[in-house]
Structure formats: structure tokens, C-alpha cells
Amino acid sequence: MLFCVRMDVSIPRDLDPAEREDTVARERAYSQELQRSGEWAHIWRIVGLYSNISIFDVDSNARLHEILSNLPLFPYMSIEVTALTEHPSAI
Numbered sequence: 031m032l033f034c035v036r037m038d039v040s041i042p043r044d045l046d047p048a049e050r051e052d053t054v055a056r057e058r059a060y061s062q063e064l065q066r067s068g069e070w071a072h073i074w075r076i077v078g079l080y081s082n083i084s085i086f087d088v089d090s091n092a093r094l095h096e097i098l099s100n101l102p103l104f105p106y107m108s109i110e111v112t113a114l115t116e117h118p119s120a121i
């Protein structure tokens with residue numbers, strides 16, 4: 031199952047800098063592990079924003095929910111999920 035996910039990140043300005051750095055490093059490691067497994071198929075920066083558009087290829091809605099809710103930056107994100115299916119004109 032393919033999903034397009036937009037993540038908008040908003041880390042509070044008063045967050046302890048060491049905690050911010052640790053959270054961002056854990057986010058990077060977590061996402062790269064999922065990219066290597068193939069479940070996180072693409073990640074693109076949205077130009078000019080602390081946001082990304084990602085494509086996930088997962089077995090179920092529940093698996094996507096598990097992945098997203100375990101993101102280290104999850105408490106500082108708003109997330110929009112769009113389920114994708116094949117377009118009839120796709121070749």
C-alpha cells in the first residue's frame with residue numbers, strides 16, 4: 031500500500047539545544063533504517079520549509095500509523111496522509 035505523507039516540523043524555539051540535536055539525530059537514524067528496509071520509499075524536502083513529502087510502501091494502515099507515531103519528531107509535527115492507488119492512465 032502506497033501513501034503520500036506530508037510532515038511539517040515545528041520544534042519549539044525554547045527546546046533545549048542538546049535535546050533538539052539528539053531528537054533530530056534519532057529522527058535521521060530512524061528514517062534511514064526504514065529507507066533501507068524499503069518501507070520509506072522516498073523523502074523530499076519542500077523547498078523553503080521545514081517540511082517533507084514522503085512516500086511510504088507498507089503492508090497496512092496500522093503499520094503506517096506505527097511508523098509515524100514512533101517518529102522522534104512526532105510531538106513536533108503535523109502530518110497529512112494521502113492514500114495512493116494506481117492511476118488508470120499510468121503506463
Ligand SMILES: O=C(O)CC1=CCC(=O)O1
Pocket residue numbers: 037039057058059061062080081082103
Ligand atoms: O527534516 C524533516 O523533514 C523531518 C524528517 C523526517 C525524516 C528525517 O530524517 O527528518
